[in-house]
Amino acid sequence: MSERTLAIIKPDAVKKDAIGDIIKMYEGAGLRPVAIRMMRMPKPTAEGFYAVHKARPFFDSLTTFMASGPVVVLVLEGKDAIKRHRDLMGATDPAKAVAGTIRKAHGTNIEYNAVHGSDSPETARFEIGYFFPEMDLVAR
Ligand code: IDP
Ligand code: MG
Numbered sequence: 001m002s003e004r005t006l007a008i009i010k011p012d013a014v015k016k017d018a019i020g021d022i023i024k025m026y027e028g029a030g031l032r033p034v035a036i037r038m039m040r041m042p043k044p045t046a047e048g049f050y051a052v053h054k055a056r057p058f059f060d061s062l063t064t065f066m067a068s069g070p071v072v073v074l075v076l077e078g079k080d081a082i083k084r085h086r087d088l089m090g091a092t093d094p095a096k097a098v099a100g101t102i103r104k105a106h107g108t109n110i111e112y113n114a115v116h117g118s119d120s121p122e123t124a125r126f127e128i129g130y131f132f133p134e135m136d137l138v139a140r
Contacts, residue, residue: 003081004034006127008116011069018106019072022115025102029088031076032140035132043067049130058111065111073131077140082124085117
């Protein structure tokens with residue numbers, strides 16, 4: 001079933017000039033961008049995005065990191081996009097990510113781990129709508 005998921009290329013990966021390589025990995029996996037936006041995420045925007053993690057000890061550090069530099073926010077479309085994108089990203093901790101994954105290639109540590117990906121259809125719906133109005137999603 002064709003699905004859409006939200007991806008973010010985080011500030012650490014943008015800083016490393018890895019945008020092109022990461023988008024190439026999405027496309028190589030059959031995850032086609034249907035929306036792309038580069039932005040600086042204000043801290044309150046990062047806090048709203050990661051609201052589910054509000055109680056976690058790393059919440060302040062994580063949202064400060066996400067607001068620390070430009071990010072690239074994308075909507076990816078493809079068959080079973082949510083799970084296949086999570087598989088392509090690899091484990092949250094890059095040290096545990098397997099070869100061939102984005103986090104293995106570009107992640108620095110468990111916090112600065114290069115990319116974000118929605119983890120369920122409900123999350124994807126919320127996260128896509130958080131950054132993109134429906135009319136910004138192109139048909140392909
Ligand atoms: P995920 O990005 O693999 O879905 P989550 O558990 O949803 O992982 O955590 C969201 C983000 O919070 C991670 O991508 C990472 O940047 C950061 N994070 C997760 N766990 C830790 C931690 O133990 N210490 C510091 N940052 C963390
Ligand atoms: Mg998550």
